[in-house]
Amino acid sequence: MTAVGSGTPSRTVPVAGERLPGAWRLGLARGAMELKLFFRQREQVVFTFAFPIVFLFLFASIFGDDMENTGSTASQYYVASMIAAGIMSTSFQSLGVSIAIERDEHVLRRLRGTPMPPAAYFLGKIWLVLVTGVLETAALLVFGTTLYDVDLPSDITGWLTFGWLFLLGITSCALLGIAISSVPKSGRSATSVVVLPFLVLQFISGVYILIDTVPNWMLTIGSFFPLKWLCQGLRGVFLPQAAASLEPAGSWEYGRAALVLGAWCVGGLVLCLLTFRWKNRKEG
Amino acid sequence: MTQNAAVRVRGLRKRYGGVAAVDGVDLDIARGEVFGILGPNGAGKSTTVEILQGYRTRDGGEVAVLGEDPAAGGREWQAKVGIVWQDGGAAQELTVAETVRHFARYYPRPRDAEEVIALVGLEEKAGSRTKALSGGQRRRLDVALGVIGGPELLLLDEPTTGFDPVARRQFWELIRSLAEEGTTIILTTHYLEEAEALTDRLAVISAGRVVAEGAADTLAGRARARATVRWTEPDGTRRTEETDTPTRTVAELAARFGGGEVPELRVTRPTLEDVYLRLIGERDGQGVAS
Incomplete structure (x- = not known):
């Protein structure tokens, strides 16, 4: 073969200093784009933010009584519960469903064919989850403090506890969401595959049902997963100390909560690395 | 050679299940x-x-695109x-x-x-x-x-x-x-x-090759293939002649019609479609082309 097109066009001649854009910068760009997409889908916004607030309103109105010897009401219990469920919804449910759909609709395949580093995709998802998770939590807190007299933490220790619970909770649930996105065979079945385990976990982790009412064997199963510990920790942050008497252990067990949530962060990451696929199953 | 080759493929193979989708493809682009x-x-x-x-991924063969695998x-x-x-x-x-x-x-x-x-x-x-x-x-x-x-x-x-x-x-x-x-x-x-x-x-790829x-x-000797000359006789009969020397046929016709127009004269070579159908027909053993 002779010299066909021996000179590459000038626009593709590499110039010193022109490097591949870094994962961090692209992650920010992807995060901005993900948020733009999220807020342009009205139904998704309403579903994500209104769902926990509507549930909080329902549960807090139906079971609003004082809880004996706790110095708090069931309404306040549900504020902590719904914040935990909201965190899991914006991370686990949102990622589990959206990544499955993106895989099915070949969004992932298209990205794989560009020089975008894979890390940028996940960083973008992290930004999306963090921003929506913070907004969701803030909305529930505003609702909870005005309607149900929930007290915000009064000292820095309380806020720090809230901070690490939020971060470990949202990280572990986000990683589990990424992992479960590989389970559905198509984008269409994604919602049911992701929502069912989430619903079950909410029942057995004391989100909808008071923790002292959930049968022990259910709680035992629930305690293998992050949601139970996130709920429990957040009750510690937002309920009076006396309410710890509701807990099976009689205390908030922050140490164990940190341990289980931290273990799920590591385990979830390993699971993601082992199972994440850019193609759907048909394409092997 | 490698500097100027955009693509070089040798003996490319890919199977799905037991079926060979690509069965020994060579390409130089x-x-x-x-x-x-x-x-x-x-x-x-x-x-x-x-x-x-x-x-x-492939199951066998060498592939270089812009010099890289x-x-x-x-x-x-x-x-x-x-x-x-x-x-x-x-x-x-x-x-x-x-x-x-x-x-x-x-x-x-x-x-x-x-x-x-x-x-x-x-x-x-x-x-x-x-x-x-x-x-x-x-x-x-x-x-x-x-x-x-x-x-x-x-x-x-x-x-x-x-x-x-x-x-x-x-x-x-x-x-x-x-x-x-x-x-x-x-x-x-x-x-x-x-x-x-x-x-x-x-x-042209057929059955993975x-x-x-x-x-x-x-393609496939298309330019050298026999030409078909078609015309219509003065009495309205349509005539078709396959020939390796269409120019001579046309010259003879011109002489026969006394230098006037030969009605509906057409000279055709096989179209790409003819060649293509023959190529994939051969592979399928169905003899699509006659």
């Missing part, structure tokens, strides 16, 4: 060429292209290879301009987003969301995303499937303008007309 891969559905065209893209192609390599996907994958809620600008960020030396939007003829739709585009417009957006990084090689898998004739002609113009800029272009198609109009060379390779007008 030079830089700057527009190369077509033709074949019936299921012949292995898409699989071959997907292996060149680095999207699919696509299976090991890093980000630098991916930045040089543009892919035009056959379906979807662009966010519905982003506008054309937002999508193209966003993809430009992934590349070290992207082309100007506005220029690329104009190149694919979507200026008027730049502010429209992807979900509002027609099928043809969406395909142009796919092309825009394929070329935004300023690729040295562009891979297109059946780019005009589902296009109306006008959209197809416009698309051809787009491909020609990219080729003029020096981009190597590899496309699969099952439209023979398209292959003839666009490609410098083409390969290359059964013919060459320029469209000389």
Whole structure:
């Protein structure tokens, strides 16, 4: 073969200093784009933010009584519960469903064919989850403090506890969401595959049902997963100390909560690395 | 040789289950060429292209695209290879301009987003969301995303499937303008007309093998094949004669008609379609061509 097109066009001649854009910068760009997409889908916004607030309103109105010897009401219990469920919804449910759909609709395949580093995709998802998770939590807190007299933490220790619970909770649930996105065979079945385990976990982790009412064997199963510990920790942050008497252990067990949530962060990451696929199953 | 080869493939093999989809394909494609891969559905065209893209793994053979193995192609390599996907994958809620600008960020030396939007003829739709585009417009957006990084090689898998004739002609113009800029272009198609109009060379793939390779007008001895001369006698009888020497036949006819017009005179060589049907018919053992 002779010299066909021996000179590459000038626009593709590499110039010193022109490097591949870094994962961090692209992650920010992807995060901005993900948020733009999220807020342009009205139904998704309403579903994500209104769902926990509507549930909080329902549960807090139906079971609003004082809880004996706790110095708090069931309404306040549900504020902590719904914040935990909201965190899991914006991370686990949102990622589990959206990544499955993106895989099915070949969004992932298209990205794989560009020089975008894979890390940028996940960083973008992290930004999306963090921003929506913070907004969701803030909305529930505003609702909870005005309607149900929930007290915000009064000292820095309380806020720090809230901070690490939020971060470990949202990280572990986000990683589990990424992992479960590989389970559905198509984008269409994604919602049911992701929502069912989430619903079950909410029942057995004391989100909808008071923790002292959930049968022990259910709680035992629930305690293998992050949601139970996130709920429990957040009750510690937002309920009076006396309410710890509701807990099976009689205390908030922050140490164990940190341990289980931290273990799920590591385990979830390993699971993601082992199972994440850019193609759907048909394409092997 | 390797410096100027855009693609070099030797003995490429890929099996799905027990079935060989690609069964020993060899290809040499030079830089700057527009190369077509033709074949019936299921012949292995898409699989071959997907292996060149680095999207699919192979079971055997050697593949070098721009001097690198696509299976090991890093980000630098991916930045040089543009892919035009056959379906979807662009966010519905982003506008054309937002999508193209966003993809430009992934590349070290992207082309100007506005220029690329104009190149694919979507200026008027730049502010429209992807979900509002027609099928043809969406395909142009796919092309825009394929070329935004300023690729040295562009891979297109059946780019005009589902296009109306006008959209197809416009698309051809787009491909020609990219080729003029020096981009190597590899496309699969099952439209023979398209292959003839666009490609410098083409390969016909049937049952996972290359059964013919060459320029469209000389493919498989097409230019040397027997010509058919057709005319109508003064009494209205239509006549057909197959010959290796059509010029002599026409000269004899001219003499016979006393230098006047020979009614309905036509001289034809086999069309690309004739050649193609014979090629894939031979492989299938069905003898499509007579």
